Amino acid sequence: MTRTNTTMPPSREDAIEMDRQDPFAHKRDEFFLEDGIIYLCGNSLGPMPKSVVGKIEHTMKEDWARGLVTSWNKAGWFMMTDILGDRLATLLGAGPGELVVSDATGINIYKTLHAAISMQPGRTTIVSEATSFPTDLYMIEGVTSLLAHMDIKLEGRDADNIEELFDQNTAVVLLNQVDYRTGEVRDITGLTKKAHAVGALVISDVCHSAGAIPVNLHKENVDFAVGCTYKYLNSGPGAPGFAYVAPRHHGKFKQPLTGWHGHADPFKFEQTYRPGVGARALLSGTQPAISAVGVSAGLDVFEGIDMHALFAKGKDLSSLMADLIEHWCEPHGIRFYSPRDVNHRNGQVSLTHENGYAIVQALIARNVIGDYRQPDVIRFGVTPLYLRYVDIWDAANHLREVLETEEWKDERFNIKQLVT
Amino acid sequence: MTRTNTTMPPSREDAIEMDRQDPFAHKRDEFFLEDGIIYLCGNSLGPMPKSVVGKIEHTMKEDWARGLVTSWNKAGWFMMTDILGDRLATLLGAGPGELVVSDATGINIYKTLHAAISMQPGRTTIVSEATSFPTDLYMIEGVTSLLAHMDIKLEGRDADNIEELFDQNTAVVLLNQVDYRTGEVRDITGLTKKAHAVGALVISDVCHSAGAIPVNLHKENVDFAVGCTYKYLNSGPGAPGFAYVAPRHHGKFKQPLTGWHGHADPFKFEQTYRPGVGARALLSGTQPAISAVGVSAGLDVFEGIDMHALFAKGKDLSSLMADLIEHWCEPHGIRFYSPRDVNHRNGQVSLTHENGYAIVQALIARNVIGDYRQPDVIRFGVTPLYLRYVDIWDAANHLREVLETEEWKDERFNIKQLVT
Numbered sequence: 001m002t003r004t005n006t007t008m009p010p011s012r013e014d015a016i017e018m019d020r021q022d023p024f025a026h027k028r029d030e031f032f033l034e035d036g037i038i039y040l041c042g043n044s045l046g047p048m049p050k051s052v053v054g055k056i057e058h059t060m061k062e063d064w065a066r067g068l069v070t071s072w073n074k075a076g077w078f079m080m081t082d083i084l085g086d087r088l089a090t091l092l093g094a095g096p097g098e099l100v101v102s103d104a105t106g107i108n109i110y111k112t113l114h115a116a117i118s119m120q121p122g123r124t125t126i127v128s129e130a131t132s133f134p135t136d137l138y139m140i141e142g143v144t145s146l147l148a149h150m151d152i153k154l155e156g157r158d159a160d161n162i163e164e165l166f167d168q169n170t171a172v173v174l175l176n177q178v179d180y181r182t183g184e185v186r187d188i189t190g191l192t193k194k195a196h197a198v199g200a201l202v203i204s205d206v207c208h209s210a211g212a213i214p215v216n217l218h219k220e221n222v223d224f225a226v227g228c229t230y231k232y233l234n235s236g237p238g239a240p241g242f243a244y245v246a247p248r249h250h251g252k253f254k255q256p257l258t259g260w261h262g263h264a265d266p267f268k269f270e271q272t273y274r275p276g277v278g279a280r281a282l283l284s285g286t287q288p289a290i291s292a293v294g295v296s297a298g299l300d301v302f303e304g305i306d307m308h309a310l311f312a313k314g315k316d317l318s319s320l321m322a323d324l325i326e327h328w329c330e331p332h333g334i335r336f337y338s339p340r341d342v343n344h345r346n347g348q349v350s351l352t353h354e355n356g357y358a359i360v361q362a363l364i365a366r367n368v369i370g371d372y373r374q375p376d377v378i379r380f381g382v383t384p385l386y387l388r389y390v391d392i393w394d395a396a397n398h399l400r401e402v403l404e405t406e407e408w409k410d411e412r413f414n415i416k417q418l419v420t
Numbered sequence: 421m422t423r424t425n426t427t428m429p430p431s432r433e434d435a436i437e438m439d440r441q442d443p444f445a446h447k448r449d450e451f452f453l454e455d456g457i458i459y460l461c462g463n464s465l466g467p468m469p470k471s472v473v474g475k476i477e478h479t480m481k482e483d484w485a486r487g488l489v490t491s492w493n494k495a496g497w498f499m500m501t502d503i504l505g506d507r508l509a510t511l512l513g514a515g516p517g518e519l520v521v522s523d524a525t526g527i528n529i530y531k532t533l534h535a536a537i538s539m540q541p542g543r544t545t546i547v548s549e550a551t552s553f554p555t556d557l558y559m560i561e562g563v564t565s566l567l568a569h570m571d572i573k574l575e576g577r578d579a580d581n582i583e584e585l586f587d588q589n590t591a592v593v594l595l596n597q598v599d600y601r602t603g604e605v606r607d608i609t610g611l612t613k614k615a616h617a618v619g620a621l622v623i624s625d626v627c628h629s630a631g632a633i634p635v636n637l638h639k640e641n642v643d644f645a646v647g648c649t650y651k652y653l654n655s656g657p658g659a660p661g662f663a664y665v666a667p668r669h670h671g672k673f674k675q676p677l678t679g680w681h682g683h684a685d686p687f688k689f690e691q692t693y694r695p696g697v698g699a700r701a702l703l704s705g706t707q708p709a710i711s712a713v714g715v716s717a718g719l720d721v722f723e724g725i726d727m728h729a730l731f732a733k734g735k736d737l738s739s740l741m742a743d744l745i746e747h748w749c750e751p752h753g754i755r756f757y758s759p760r761d762v763n764h765r766n767g768q769v770s771l772t773h774e775n776g777y778a779i780v781q782a783l784i785a786r787n788v789i790g791d792y793r794q795p796d797v798i799r800f801g802v803t804p805l806y807l808r809y810v811d812i813w814d815a816a817n818h819l820r821e822v823l824e825t826e827e828w829k830d831e832r833f834n835i836k837q838l839v840t
Binding site for chain 1: 429441452454457459464465467468472473475476481483484485488489490492497522524525526527530534550551553554557558559561562563565566567569570618650656657658659660661674675676677678679680681683686687688689690691692693704705706707708709710711712714747789791793794
């Protein structure tokens, strides 16, 4: 996508022309997106792939209603953790047997933290960003409180120069590949190298990178990874997350959520636990089959997609939004919170404004769906699979109008409630 | 249901007459059940309530597709753990705020074990049946391996006289209210009294009692309970389980799966974990909304049902099956594995036969769906919401024919594969 760099921002017609040249334009048709809505929350909950409706109806009406209990095998419900895991592994630069789709992200963080610590006898610190997504921090708390006798504790700081905390005592580093507040992309490969240099292991939380930017777990050389399927992977509300373990660690770790699904031979009903092979040792309980079918539909959309090309479009969209906002909105008190360099963000554009909450509400009233995070952050999830250049142009223009007219001052936009 | 006790077993016409008098006969219409199938695996996976299809379609096409991220609030996804929990609490003799619908059973066992141990400083044993459902044992292993420094260990034995293991050192007793192999109902109230007498806490696993027999968590006076929704509660494959904590313990325990969903104020994104009130402190991560909607449909079927009356029908069905099998099948080497006294079983009829596997396969070929458990157990889930007396008669008659003709000897019924 080439665009003449002038002092004037692109016009709406320019944006329409960019859509005409967009090699991913046809992907939008694979999603249900209501006319007139500009959806900029795909970083929180991805929109619905159309194919999910038929797939889940089939799961209910055929597999459950008619197949009944036999569908655990015949419809593949029981092995969905692995089947979906292998498909997702392909998208994330990993191999078969290394990744399982299962459980919420927090539970996967808990399991991989324990797994990493079990491989690091004598080392007592977990290093993480103090500004991490809260679940990551809460789960570290859960682990450290339980392992207080081992003196396991958290060392955290803002992500800048976090590698200064890595030392001979670091058992494991838990890093967010992308900062959920700003969309900033971390150099996970470089950080992993530094962690490995002192013998620490790395867990990469890819919740805000999987499906948004190219992720290559093998090349990044991380030891474990966890992630979410309902953001950029569009798999439906609360669809199961996933956990990855590098093949070099298979069979070498322990984690305490030793449920029957992760047993080496679950249908033997043995009284003693024996962990399954590879990533199966990270499984615990029975998974919600109907929600898991959503992951299958979510992954269908990515079939045949080159993530580098998709991210290139994402950066173009993100640049367009940044250009327009700089020209139109900075004079009204909007400040950039995301990195200015588009190569350092995952597409997401985060802004700050002291009246961020009311501005987000005013935009929602105009059918521009972004979100707000305390204390003053406006987040726009810029996602290249289904957003058009003209959507971005229109969204920025709505923001300009909301600021110019000061319609965000309206009382109805200033009643605070539980925010999603 | 009265039936003359004669030496002759009831005829098929008798069974049809029993169906005519059955006050629950109309409930069968609320389920999808294919003609000609006799489904005796509701103890493993309940059949599909018809209403689930429309509910899940609405969740996809309206709440997800159109409501998008706002549905976490507007469609109630975020609080579904509590809303469904309060509804289920009513069915199980508990109050609002005491029960949450969330996570797989194994994970709930893990959380409640830690919660109970956190309230019992100095006590070091977990008592459970050595013949418990494997997930219970595996999770105890997970906890004891983690708490080895506290010398926490399992003491287990067959369920008979398990109370002999309760002593001043018992931190927590994990009991299955119903034995999954035999359907035997334990005197959970009596056992809890004995456990409390020595200061031990009780976790009741109600996977095979919730929805099958009257459960009254308050009267039973258990401290915690965990259970499953996809067996007798018919909520769909892998639908979320649940966890209960008695109100006297609210705010007094700790569990280590401290995910953001259980935080006292999840949308404040605080860096430090503060547990939510009541049973919310047992929550961890985001739940699979689409699968959770299945729990809503499953509970609809129980609205207005008197569990004592429903269990009375369950016992009648179970007695009918036992009578017929005694008359027809014991001469062919079938042995009772369930308790003979119908008041001591949850409806389930378990039998043993050295060729149990092949017999179950031969029955499946006749559209009688039971299941097999190693080494020689044939299980029939007798569930009063949707089974007719005539179904039970026909099932017993099929078993008689399979035994009399010895058709189970057919090679195709003797190829062992993964069993569900």
